[in-house]
Amino acid sequence: MNAVLSSLIILAISGLLALSFNRFAKLSNFIGALGVVIASILGLGSIFVVYKTNNSSLNIPWLVPYGTFSIEIDFLSTLFLFPIFIVSALAAVYGFDYLKHYFGKKNIGRAWLFFNLLVASMVLVVISRNAILFLLAWEAMSISSFFLVLFEGEKKNVGRVGLLYLIATHIGTLFLIAMFVLLSKNNGSFDFSLWQITASGFLPSIIFICALIGFGTKAGFMPLHIWLPEAHPAAPSHVSAVMSGVMIKTGIYGLIRIITFLGIPCAWWGYLLIAIGIISGVLGILFALAQHDLKRLLAYSSIENIGIITIGIGMGVLGMSINNPVLTVIGFTGGLLHLINHSLLKGLLFLGAGAVLQGAGTREIDALGGLFRKMPLTGFCFLIGAASICGLPPFNGFISEFIIYFASFKSLFGSAAIALISMIIIASLALIGALAVACFSKAFGIIFLGQPRSVYCQQAHEPGIFMRISMVILASASVLIGLCFPFVVGFIGKIISEITGKPISTIEMPLLNLVNPLIYIVVGVLLLYIVILLLILLRRIILRKVEIKPVLTWDCGYMYPNSRMQYTASSFIQPVVDFFKGILNTKKHVVKITEYFPDSSYFKTETADLFSETVFRPMFKFLRQMTEKLTWLQHGKLQFYILYILFTLIALFIWKL
Amino acid sequence: MYTKILQLVLILILSPFLFGVINKTKAFFAGRKGSPLLQLYYDLFKLLGKGVVYSTTTTWIFIAGPIVGLSALTVAALLIPFAGYSAVISFDGDVIFFIYLLGLARFFTVLAALDTGSSFEGMGASREVQFAVFAEPALFLSLATLARVTGQVSLSGIFSKAVITSWAEYGPLIYLIFGAIFIVFLTENSRIPVDDPNTHLELTMIHEVMVLDHGGFDLAYIFYGAAIKFWLLGTLLMGIFLGTSSYGWGQDCIIFILGMILLAVVVGVVESVFARFRLLKIPHFLIIALALAVVALILTMRP
Incomplete structure (x- = not known):
């Protein structure tokens, strides 16, 4: 347990140090990568300890309302910690070389800060045992990866992609908040250790559906995946490796973790x-x-x-x-x-x-x-x-x-x-x-x-x-x-x-x-x-003893085949x-050949995402049209905005009275 | 154990013979004398002694293609039962290992073809991976249906003498599966009506065009691998067809070998009386195999 905590601290410190030495790109690059590697070695060590001595947990009271800093490493956590540490460490080693390409052009320290935060938050997601702590880690994970996607923000389209990712991941989080509220309301606590739903009826199924949408958005279940093929390619390659390799797996982790609280599952789940x-497999x-x-x-x-x-x-x-x-x-x-x-x-x-x-x-x-x-x-x-x-x-x-x-x-x-x-x-x-x-x-x-x-x-x-x-x-x-x-x-x-x-x-x-x-x-x-x-x-x-003869590739007797053939x-x-x-x-974009001696011609194909074209684009267009009708509320006069807040507060008071 | 090894040796020795039988049958239909029955053996020996020629475009992948292909098929031969007797290696789920070994051979053949940078070989590779998209699910569904019917999940279990005793017992189900596997068999072995092993026009070929640039030693590996693949998938058909009572190991083996020769004759007849399908029609042909397997599957759902 101490090993994991110290690896979290090392990740945070090395990230901050990398940021503060931003002016010296080489040093910052070194500190950032080294931090992840050391933290990962410590973390991997902690996995073997858990494997030998079973679970270990830690509970610290916390000032955040409803939150306790409650963490635990059990076998399910170690299964996810293992790839998180290995892939992140190797991605960091790789990134040490990869980012050299960007010295002087990009903010190296910031890239490492967010990378190290991403690793730390993924670790925290799989070991936290309190709903508030979990959501905080989950958000930190989404935000840090969002900034990493924006690493080459000056390129065409990357800004739009980042926004898409941010919106998609927050729609997911919305369902997670709903799910956690349902779970903790039913159990009277935000701590995972006290959760056990025995109630039958619709409640477990509703919680399951919320988890499916919330975690499924992160994992990339079709049709909730539309952000994934946009955001992963936009990030630098070592970040893509971490995002595609391990970050999306935290969605699967969440789903399995929630299922353990729901008693015996229904067959239809x-x-x-x-x-x-x-569907995801075949269409993917x-x-x-x-x-x-x-x-x-x-x-x-x-x-x-x-x-x-x-x-x-x-x-x-x-x-x-x-x-x-x-x-x-x-x-x-x-x-x-x-x-x-x-x-x-x-x-x-x-x-x-x-x-x-x-x-x-x-x-x-x-x-x-x-x-x-x-x-x-x-x-x-x-x-x-x-x-x-x-x-x-x-x-x-x-x-x-x-x-x-x-x-x-x-x-x-x-x-x-x-x-x-x-x-x-x-x-x-x-x-x-x-x-x-x-x-x-x-x-x-x-x-x-x-x-x-x-x-x-x-x-x-x-x-x-x-x-x-x-x-x-x-x-x-x-x-x-x-x-x-x-x-x-x-x-x-x-x-x-x-x-x-x-x-x-x-x-x-x-x-x-x-x-x-x-x-x-x-x-x-x-x-x-x-x-x-x-x-x-x-x-x-x-x-x-045979002599090996080098020749040209056979091309039907035609001499000198070239690469365009x-x-x-x-x-x-x-x-x-x-x-x-x-x-x-x-x-297909094609210029048809009609003449006997044709001019230059070209052929190009592109495949847009099925769901983003047929479901999400029309849906968001509709949403936009609907919300445009409410623009009269948003007129830019500050006094009225304060009035709205006042009315809301009064309404809440009356509701609670 | 000795008999199992003997079975494996028989597979490795006898499989090129079947190609001679096919060619004799085709020659008979064409009214020719035809090449000798042992022609493929002569070819293999001749090719092994020849030199090699490599395109300057190629890398070691081009050499690895035939080697990995033949190795995968040889290991697959360890899993295939012989005359209804258990194979050298047999375990629950070896069906999956078997089909994926064929997949490994395909993957490396395709890569070796792409390694030449020739448009013809790219064309062949492209068709090969396309047809596998339909053939592989059909083969998996057929074998899974057989598994459900026989209550076994290993190839040796499914095709053992004790299990499939008669066609009458299983009724139409077994005809359907036989049809499905036969279509996959013709496709995977690049026979007419899917592919023509004899054509010399690169544009229309599939398997032959993928190995167009291979020669000499490497070609010997490829030919031998093709012969083994023919035997392996042929065993799936003959295993269903001959699944009758046992006369003792020796006689069973002779009957089984005669069965395989009969299969080669049937393939020769099919090649003589059918024309090749248009390439665009081949997916439809393969979907028939898929449909047959699905219908057979539905029949197994009867209470």
Whole structure:
């Protein structure tokens, strides 16, 4: 506990110091990054202490009305603290190099202040046990990330994006305030430790819906996600890695935490979560596929993965409500492990995207190509991340998706309703998996392979040493975690025991079902590595004496193929995009060729967000029209405003009398 | 255990033979004499001894494509049962591992194709990932339906002799699944009516065009991988088709191998009497597979 508190203090102090040494960009940069790294090492230490000695908590009375400074680290918190500390520390190490680019142009101290505050507030969110403290941390998290999104505020559109993010996140907070008021009114306290709803009726469901909207906005559930693909790309890349990798996971944390207070969940909560998961997963990856901006693509892919996580959580909740231990335990295990995996993977991919952005100077996929020759290490790390996020063996992404599939396959034999929902989950995961392969083979293949598509690629270079270190650590984590899953399952059992409130002995039985297949998969993965090595060896031996001839790519006998003849990202995905045009609604801008000897022509596609175009834009337009009718109240005369306040106070007095 | 390893060896040795059977069948329909039954073996040996030519555009991904592809398919061969007898590795949920290994092979083949920077290979890669979008859910749904019917969640369990005893018992459900898997089988192995392995016009090919720039040693890996993939997915079909009573291991194996040869003949016949679909129609064809699997699934919901 002390370790976490001191890591919070270090984060705050180093942030402030970085700000105060703002004039000396180098020093400020160093202090900011070092603070996060030290705080993270301390924090990770505290996780291992909790793992050894169970929960630890701290309660300090506080002057804030209804608030107590009440914090606790339990197993559920540690599950979230782990990626927060790891990804933030590596993002900070990466940012140390990344921000050098901006020395003299940007306020480095301010960037570190908000980054460190963001990390501190995320930690506080997952350990606070008082509604007021939680909301304060939640707001600090939103505000600090808002300022980080505005880092390059002078660029076109970034201001608008920041505003969108601010509004979206506060609509979410509004629902959270309502939810906390309902919960604490029912229990007579704002402290989490005293909350336990046993009341039946509508109340738990209303609280659940508020939590779903409030936390779902942060997590990026479709259709509440519209801010996410705008805000994440706008932030500097190491911040995008933290936002997409860990910040949106605090939404999932909140949802799970609230569910633990609500007693036995209703079955429809589980069905609703699964439905949201499937919609977010399928639509998320479809829209990711259609993007031309690398960071936007990754942001949509985060929505997809949040969808997969939500499917797992939804199965767990459904299992709790119908008292099906296999579904509960394996569903939660899959969802929670995918959460950890996605944190590391999306961190890795965003860091890779940042290296591409800084090396080549653009994130337009169609302007890149052939970067693998210039940036072999970045390319290799990105390849591992891409294969893993598609859920391909032998990497970690496969294992967590496997567990969710496994839960569905195990539930095929029960009643027709559960079997049907399992089938739908299996089909959706298969569809998501195949689309993800299309999406990431496009992202990796077009950016890193082939020939350079524009002058941007000429000056491309590997990033600084610290940026490389962060990426290599995350990539090796992805390979290693793929091998050590059977051994962490016991730890997950403790977390699930906390969520469901069931004794650990009832959790272990269904988990044992899972351990055996996981060990076999590790064996299979090791065999895969061995076969790959053998085939490489065979190739070495046979080709030892053979001369390898370099030639041009075969182009039907036409000499000198050039880079503009290559397939582009748009042409690569065109068949899929055309097939799903009813959903994607991709706009094509094209100059038709009519002459026999045509002039210059061009072709461009863009895919706007479905919900932001069909739901939110009309809704906000309507709201604006309605509120415009009230402008007579807002006439700018101060005396009248004071009068309004007076009237309100009098009305409140009368109401209370 | 020895018999299991023997089964694996049989798969690895026999799978190129089926391509010879297909070509003989096609030659018969065309009134030609055709290439020898063992032609693919000759080709493999010849290719292994040849040199290699690499485009200046390519990186090591181009070399890794065939290696990872063949490795993934070899490991997948460890999971596939033989003649209804358990595979070398069998565990609950190996169905998922199996399909994702095929996915890994696809991912690296696609990347190796994009590595050449050729528009033809980009075209093939683009089609390959598109068709997988429909084929993969169809295969998953078919196998999940079989899992529900048989009460097993491992490939060896689903396709063991003891479980699927007769077509009559399961009725139309099994025909539907057979149809769905057959369509996926033709697609994944790039056979007519989806893809034509013999065409020499780059614009119309899918799998062949992705490996257009591979030659020599690497091409041998690719051909051998394709042969293994044909056997693996063919086993899913024959496992349903031949799921009758047991005559002892040796005879069962002979019957199963004859079954696989029959499948190769059927593919040869299909290739001889059908034309290729237009590319735009192929998603519709695959959606038929999806629809068949869904109907089969609905049939399993009967109380």
